[in-house]
Amino acid sequence: xxxxxxxxxxxxxxxxxxxxxxxAAAAFIQRLKDHGKRILYLTNNSTRTxxxxxxxxxxxxxxxxxxxDVYTSALATADYVKSIASTGQERVNxxxxxxxxxxxxxxxxxxxxxxxxxxxVGMDMNATYEDFATAVLNxxxxxxxxxxxxxxxxxxxxxxxxxxxxxxxxxxxxxQAVEPIVVGKPHALIMEMALQYTGKQVDQVxxxxxxxxxxxxxxxxxxxxxxxxxxxVSKRSEVAKESRQPTYQIxxxxxWDEENI
Amino acid sequence: xxxxxxxxxxxxxxxxxxxxxxxAAAAFIQRLKDHGKRILYLTNNSTRTxxxxxxxxxxxxxxxxxxxDVYTSALATADYVKSIASTGQERVNxxxxxxxxxxxxxxxxxxxxxxxxxxxVGMDMNATYEDFATAVLNxxxxxxxxxxxxxxxxxxxxxxxxxxxxxxxxxxxxxQAVEPIVVGKPHALIMEMALQYTGKQVDQVxxxxxxxxxxxxxxxxxxxxxxxxxxxVSKRSEVAKESRQPTYQIxxxxxWDEENI
Numbered sequence: 001x002x003x004x005x006x007x008x009x010x011x012x013x014x015x016x017x018x019x020x021x022x023x024a025a026a027a028f029i030q031r032l033k034d035h036g037k038r039i040l041y042l043t044n045n046s047t048r049t050x051x052x053x054x055x056x057x058x059x060x061x062x063x064x065x066x067x068x069d070v071y072t073s074a075l076a077t078a079d080y081v082k083s084i085a086s087t088g089q090e091r092v093n094x095x096x097x098x099x100x101x102x103x104x105x106x107x108x109x110x111x112x113x114x115x116x117x118x119x120x121v122g123m124d125m126n127a128t129y130e131d132f133a134t135a136v137l138n139x140x141x142x143x144x145x146x147x148x149x150x151x152x153x154x155x156x157x158x159x160x161x162x163x164x165x166x167x168x169x170x171x172x173x174x175x176q177a178v179e180p181i182v183v184g185k186p187h188a189l190i191m192e193m194a195l196q197y198t199g200k201q202v203d204q205v206x207x208x209x210x211x212x213x214x215x216x217x218x219x220x221x222x223x224x225x226x227x228x229x230x231x232x233v234s235k236r237s238e239v240a241k242e243s244r245q246p247t248y249q250i251x252x253x254x255x256w257d258e259e260n261i
Numbered sequence: 262x263x264x265x266x267x268x269x270x271x272x273x274x275x276x277x278x279x280x281x282x283x284x285a286a287a288a289f290i291q292r293l294k295d296h297g298k299r300i301l302y303l304t305n306n307s308t309r310t311x312x313x314x315x316x317x318x319x320x321x322x323x324x325x326x327x328x329x330d331v332y333t334s335a336l337a338t339a340d341y342v343k344s345i346a347s348t349g350q351e352r353v354n355x356x357x358x359x360x361x362x363x364x365x366x367x368x369x370x371x372x373x374x375x376x377x378x379x380x381x382v383g384m385d386m387n388a389t390y391e392d393f394a395t396a397v398l399n400x401x402x403x404x405x406x407x408x409x410x411x412x413x414x415x416x417x418x419x420x421x422x423x424x425x426x427x428x429x430x431x432x433x434x435x436x437q438a439v440e441p442i443v444v445g446k447p448h449a450l451i452m453e454m455a456l457q458y459t460g461k462q463v464d465q466v467x468x469x470x471x472x473x474x475x476x477x478x479x480x481x482x483x484x485x486x487x488x489x490x491x492x493x494v495s496k497r498s499e500v501a502k503e504s505r506q507p508t509y510q511i512x513x514x515x516x517w518d519e520e521n522i
Contacts, residue, residue: 129388133422140420152437159401161394162435173430174423176413 001260004225006038006200008191010209011053013232014253015041016061018155022231026063028253035261039069040198042207044149044184044214046074046122046164047097073148073164073184074122076193078103080183081118081146083193089117093138095131095167096122100148113138121171121180122148123164132167136174145171149184151214185209186217191224206247212239216246229253262521263486267299267461269452271470272314274493275514276302277322279416283492287324289514296522300330301459303468305410305445305475307335307383307425308358334409334425334445335383337454339364341444342379342407350378354399356392356428357383361409374399382432382441383409384425393428397435406432410445412475446470447478452485467508473500477507490514 009015015025032039041053048056050070057065077100081092092109093116094101100122101111119135139145151163168180183189195202202224209215210232219226228246230236231253239249250256270276276286293300302314309317311331318326338361342353353370354377355362361383362372380396400406412424429441444450456463463485470476471493480487489507491497492514500510511517 125390125394127390129386129423129428132427133386133419136423136427137420152435158394159398160435162390162397162431166393166397166431166435167390169434170423170427170431174413174421174427 002225003261004037004206005204006040006198006206007032008040008042008194008205008207008219008224010185010211010215011041011043011045011057012155013210014208014215014229015057015063017232018157019060021061022253024231024253026061028256029063031256031258031261037261038198038200040194041065041070042185042190042194043070044073044151044164044190046072046077046100046103046148046184047124048072048099049102050075052099071190071194071197072099072103073190074100074103075197076190077120077122077146077148077183078107078109079193079197080181080189081109081120082107084144085117091116091118093119093135093143094122095124095127095135095171096120096148097124097126115141116143118146119143119171120146120148121164121168123151123154124167127167132170132174135171139171139175139178145175145178145180147180147182147184149190150182150187151184185211185214186221188218188221191218191222195222210234212242212246219246220244227256229256264522265298265467265486266465267301267459267467268293269301269303269455269466269468269480269485271446271472271476272302272304272306272318273416274471275469275476275490276318276324278493279418280321282322283514285492285514287322289517290324292517292519292522298522299459299461301455302326302331303446303451303455304331305334305412305425305451307333307338307361307364307409307445308385309333309360310363311336313360332451332455332458333360333364334451335361335364336458337451338381338383338407338409338444339368339370340454340458341442341450342370342381343368345405346378352377352379354380354396354404355383356385356388356396356432357381357409358385358387376402377404379407380404380432381407381409382425382429384412384415385428388428393431393435396432400432400436400439406436406439406441408441408443408445410451411443411448412445446472446475447482449479449482452479452483456483471495473503473507480507481505488517490517
């Protein structure tokens with residue numbers, strides 16, 4: 001069977017389940033490292049910085065992680081906006097938390113609500129009607145509308161809270177259906193940005209995740225091979241109905257052994 | 262031609278244009294009154310109470326108005342929720358301003374975020390992520406999801422701000438597409454509630470408005486005759502393309518003279 005040089009790996013549902021550990025994950029990561037594989041954690045979560053995500057993996061899940069091995073939809077969005085910004089276009093109106101703000105600041109953008117070139121909408125637990133109104137008015141005046149990811153929900157201990165996609169949906173409706181460019185999984189852009197970030201070709205990489213409709217379809221969007229692990233959102237019986245199947249399917253990362261790597 | 266006993270009349274674009282007067286409107290209303298017609302102002306705006314709307318008409322537009330002749334989407338929503346509430350169902354989680362809150366309070370509902378029977382979403386300039394999250398969680402737990410109206414925007418001096426429908430869109434997306442029952446124009450419910458409120462039959466009433474996609478289609482939804490006046494949103498050239506035409510079309514309310522009344 002084919003062997004891959006690089007693994008793009010989803011986090012929630014794949015490496016951990018919310019605050020709970022997935023015991024097979026740490027061993028899986030260790031096997032990959034032992035074989036000298038490049039690992040990039042690929043998450044739609046835009047609220048945390050890579051440093052914060054790496055700390056959670058290192059401290060809470062015993063998976064020592066370097067921040068540079070974490071690539072969030074915030075980073076992908078900031079890299080994407082940078083890639084399309086003309087000279088002098090450096091003003092961004094953000095609905096989003098520190099992870100997204102910092103990613104944009106690190107790439108030289110100004111965060112402003114006044115005459116922005118771009119409106120970027122991501123998850124933001126502090127968002128208010130006024131924030132949405134400002135974003136909508138700025139898009140009506142010509143700013144480009146970008147969404148970090150289309151997630152309907154953010155699962156937490158209170159339940160399924162509104163996710164980034166829900167905030168994007170408000171702005172989309174209020175602009176009378178201006179279509180945002182959405183970066184995160186299952187869209188191709190986050191994958192293209194991640195390939196660029198790692199300097200890898202698509203056939204060198206395996207995309208690993210628990211969610212058919214985000215992780216696997218993101219891989220498929222760029223013709224990347226995919227590994228679906230049934231420790232999270234997706235169920236075998238549902239995935240069986242999909243016309244385009246993942247390249248590989250396993251019940252636990254334990255099954256991805258020396259032979260596969 | 263047919264004469265009508267009662268006129269349901271839209272406000273913004275028909276009786277005034279934002280803060281500007283429409284000179285023909287006061288004379289039109291006076292003619293209707295001289296002929297003893299029943300008038301009901303029918304607006305999707307849920308933020309103001311009938312008292313506040315009547316005051317604006319009386320003071321700013323020289324159209325003396327009794328609050329009981331104003332029927333907002335807030336009143337229609339409260340009347341509708343009352344009509345479907347089982348005994349003991351009196352808890353409502355509201356996203357909405359005072360006009361909506363008071364309409365519900367006046368009908369005996371409790372406003373609460375805890376274990377509501379209904380979640381009602383309307384225009385609310387003070388809405389926050391936390392309000393949306395609470396509404397979404399309550400709908401997931403089984404509360405019925407009601408929207409006051411589907412308006413994309415609220416036009417004001419700053420521009421086209423997000424309207425009630427935009428707030429509804431966020432909640433709809435975050436509940437993974439739970440369909441709200443939406444009361445306001447162009448939906449039939451506000452018309453049915455207004456007919457019930459006035460005690461009139463549909464063939465006694467003419468619906469007057471400037472917006473084909475809200476006023477006219479609301480009338481058509483209950484097979485009510487409609488009069489489109491081109492002083493607001495809709496344009497003759499666009500309406501000409503619609504498969505179902507308004508019963509009557511005029512450029513100014515001045516044209517609706519003694520003969521028509």
